[in-house]
Amino acid sequence: MIYNGGGYYLLGKYSKHSKTLTLFIIMISVFVVISIFLPGKFLTIRNFQSMFSQIPEFGLLAIAVMLAMLTGGIDLSIVATANLAGIGAALILTKFTFPQIGGYEELLTIILAITSALTVSLICGFLNGILVAYVGVPAILATLGTMGLFSGIAIIITKGYGIIGFPEKFLLIGSGTIFLIPVPMIIFILCALVAVIILNKTTFGFSVYMLGSNPIAARFSGINNENILIKTYMMSGLFSGLASIIMISRVNSIRPGYGSVYLLQAILVSVLGGLDPSGGSGSISGLIMAIITLQVLQSGFNILSFSPFFKKIIWGLILILVMVLNFYSAKLSQKSIKRLKTN
Amino acid sequence: MLKNNRRFKVQKLLKQNELYLFLVIIAYSIFITSINSSFLSLENLFDLGKSSAGMGIMAIGVFIVLLSGGIDISFTAIAISGQYIAANVLIASGVDNIFFAFFISCLVGVALGAINGLLISQFKIPTLITTLGTASVFHGALLTIVGTKAINSAQLPDCFKVFGAKNLLILTKPNGVNYGLSIFIIIFIVLALLTWLILKYTMLGRGIYAIGGDINSAVRSGFNVAKIQLFIYCYVGFLAGIAGVLHISLIRYSNPTYIVGTELSVIAAVVLGGTRITGGSGTIIGTIMGVAMVTILNNSLILVGLSSYWHNFFVGLIIIMSVSITSYQSKRSIGNIVFRR
Numbered sequence: 001m002i003y004n005g006g007g008y009y010l011l012g013k014y015s016k017h018s019k020t021l022t023l024f025i026i027m028i029s030v031f032v033v034i035s036i037f038l039p040g041k042f043l044t045i046r047n048f049q050s051m052f053s054q055i056p057e058f059g060l061l062a063i064a065v066m067l068a069m070l071t072g073g074i075d076l077s078i079v080a081t082a083n084l085a086g087i088g089a090a091l092i093l094t095k096f097t098f099p100q101i102g103g104y105e106e107l108l109t110i111i112l113a114i115t116s117a118l119t120v121s122l123i124c125g126f127l128n129g130i131l132v133a134y135v136g137v138p139a140i141l142a143t144l145g146t147m148g149l150f151s152g153i154a155i156i157i158t159k160g161y162g163i164i165g166f167p168e169k170f171l172l173i174g175s176g177t178i179f180l181i182p183v184p185m186i187i188f189i190l191c192a193l194v195a196v197i198i199l200n201k202t203t204f205g206f207s208v209y210m211l212g213s214n215p216i217a218a219r220f221s222g223i224n225n226e227n228i229l230i231k232t233y234m235m236s237g238l239f240s241g242l243a244s245i246i247m248i249s250r251v252n253s254i255r256p257g258y259g260s261v262y263l264l265q266a267i268l269v270s271v272l273g274g275l276d277p278s279g280g281s282g283s284i285s286g287l288i289m290a291i292i293t294l295q296v297l298q299s300g301f302n303i304l305s306f307s308p309f310f311k312k313i314i315w316g317l318i319l320i321l322v323m324v325l326n327f328y329s330a331k332l333s334q335k336s337i338k339r340l341k342t343n
Numbered sequence: 344m345l346k347n348n349r350r351f352k353v354q355k356l357l358k359q360n361e362l363y364l365f366l367v368i369i370a371y372s373i374f375i376t377s378i379n380s381s382f383l384s385l386e387n388l389f390d391l392g393k394s395s396a397g398m399g400i401m402a403i404g405v406f407i408v409l410l411s412g413g414i415d416i417s418f419t420a421i422a423i424s425g426q427y428i429a430a431n432v433l434i435a436s437g438v439d440n441i442f443f444a445f446f447i448s449c450l451v452g453v454a455l456g457a458i459n460g461l462l463i464s465q466f467k468i469p470t471l472i473t474t475l476g477t478a479s480v481f482h483g484a485l486l487t488i489v490g491t492k493a494i495n496s497a498q499l500p501d502c503f504k505v506f507g508a509k510n511l512l513i514l515t516k517p518n519g520v521n522y523g524l525s526i527f528i529i530i531f532i533v534l535a536l537l538t539w540l541i542l543k544y545t546m547l548g549r550g551i552y553a554i555g556g557d558i559n560s561a562v563r564s565g566f567n568v569a570k571i572q573l574f575i576y577c578y579v580g581f582l583a584g585i586a587g588v589l590h591i592s593l594i595r596y597s598n599p600t601y602i603v604g605t606e607l608s609v610i611a612a613v614v615l616g617g618t619r620i621t622g623g624s625g626t627i628i629g630t631i632m633g634v635a636m637v638t639i640l641n642n643s644l645i646l647v648g649l650s651s652y653w654h655n656f657f658v659g660l661i662i663i664m665s666v667s668i669t670s671y672q673s674k675r676s677i678g679n680i681v682f683r684r
Contacts, residue, residue, distance in 0.1 A: 135670055137663075152653065152657070152658070267472075312483030313487060316477060320462060320473065324468070
């Protein structure tokens with residue numbers, strides 16, 4: 001009896017950590033293989049800096065998708081939200097001027113732009129949350145609709161043109177470095193830490209996981225599902241907004257539709273990172289390992305100058321391969337549970 | 344008894360999404376016609392039908408997948424693969440026959456669909472994830488292996504052009520210009536009928552509904568779920584193959600980056616037609632009306648005088664409103680105990 005109990009416990013531990021462990025091994029081996037095959041080209045400070053400047057905006061969007069997927073939903077509107085928020089900020093940065101107050105007006109404009117971008121993204125997330133929680137629309141449809149709506153508003157505002165040319169101080173957010181570390185990376189690490197703390201150390205985070213694994217049980221255990229869902233989608237919106245600030249400041253422009261490839265890649269990375277698409281399980285650490293793996297591969301492919309189409313094949317294959325591996329590992333652990341039971 | 348029965352039928356009709364959608368389409372059409380009288384002419388309707396037949400055929404495929412509780416976003420990649428490979432094979436082999444083109448395109452479609460079906464049925468990978476991955480692989484492989492060069496009108500085999508211009512019924516306007524009912528519309532109607540027959544009168548069709556309703560119950564009632572899923576995704580591939588050939592015949596040009604990117608609007612059309620994304624419920628009539636609604640919306644903005652910038656906004660708004668109404672109704676009727684995500 002006791003042995004069985006111990007066995008179950010160990011198996012539980014194993015299956016909980018096996019995904020993270022597999023990912024870790026994959027990440028390290030990809031890193032090692034690329035370093036060996038591309039000597040002197042991969043392990044350079046410049047290459048790492050370029051990787052570090054690409055990870056944040058994409059990583060923030062991936063966290064946004066992940067949050068929605070943890071509740072068993074999905075957020076297809078992240079890139080549209082980011083675009084709309086970015087356009088809001090860009091309009092303020094280019095059109096709005098404070099009266100002269102001793103050299104601080106540029107700073108004030110930047111602060112106002114960032115605030116408005118985050119507000120826009122929160123409103124977008126709030127709308128998603130209302131639709132999913134109170135109206136009861138399946139998340140994939142609600143966010144499909146709002147994706148059209150947000151990108152539509154973005155196109156109407158800009159008439160499809162890009163907005164370019166921001167103040168130089170604003171560009172530091174996207175391209176500055178502190179002790180050789182790009183600023184976006186620092187922002188990303190801080191945001192990821194906040195997300196980890198919220199998900200793992202707060203009641204809200206626990207409720208998100210519970211809601212994702214079984215909404216009915218969550219409801220009966222006294223969780224206000226609607227409230228949690230709205231907050232989650234607002235958080236998802238907020239992360240998209242943060243991504244948009246980094247994005248527009250890195251490329252010094254914004255146009256509607258920018259970064260639309262990120263949507264599918266963000267879902268891909270979430271699933272690679274061990275997130276259960278039906279909700280309730282997944283961790284930021286897994287997500288980050290998946291992002292790093294992909295980025296290392298990406299930069300390796302760039303050095304080898306692979307065509308973007310060939311990369312597309314590899315992303316798809318990796319996604320499917322990981323899912324097939326997950327299938328076999330789940331089967332294996334089920335078998336060993338059975339064996340334990342018969343013993 | 345009879346009276347009761349009739350009342351029940353009326354009540355059932357009132358509950359159906361299709362009726363409301365139909366009324367919305369009629370009202371909207373009258374509205375546009377009042378602004379621009381050329382909208383409700385037979386010529387314009389035939390034109391709309393011809394240009395949306397390809398989308399309609401892909402929508403039928405999406406409809407079946409949604410019915411089975413899955414989702415497919417790789418069908419556009421399959422359609423363009425079928426189209427581009429067929430066009431290239433025809434050019435390389437010198438065979439100038441539209442049936443051969445359909446054969447190649449559908450063969451490619453079924454083969455790629457089978458890959459989806461096998462991954463989904465054998466490895467139990469969620470359908471969204473599978474097709475997300477395969478869409479990327481299919482399209483990447485097409486561009487890497489087959490090529491990235493567009494086939495222009497001069498290189499295009501004549502059979503596509505002849506087929507694209509083929510009309511079954513030719514009418515003449517008062518000013519002497521001919522217009523007609525394109526063969527595309529007939530193909531679409533035949534495929535819709537075929538799908539309806541499969542769903543309504545075969546064990547396979549019942550199985551598709553059963554899987555969508557509850558996959559565990561379907562297994563216990565003896566349906567071979569793996570086989571049915573394989574069929575579904577092969578059928579989607581087959582339909583996508585046909586849609587690919589229609590597309591190239593319509594625009595007389597083939598670019599391997601076309602079609603891909605329209606998958607969400609096709610899914611939106613199907614969902615607009617009342618098909619539940621959670622599976623098990625939906626009708627082919629609703630799907631056709633959903634496609635009609637999206638097509639009319641796409642084509643009417645300019646007629647109404649709004650710039651095309653408003654397109655995304657309106658499509659998004661209409662999706663949100665229509666799914667909100669149906670979801671809110673079903674949420675209220677089921678009550679608060681069952682929570683919908």
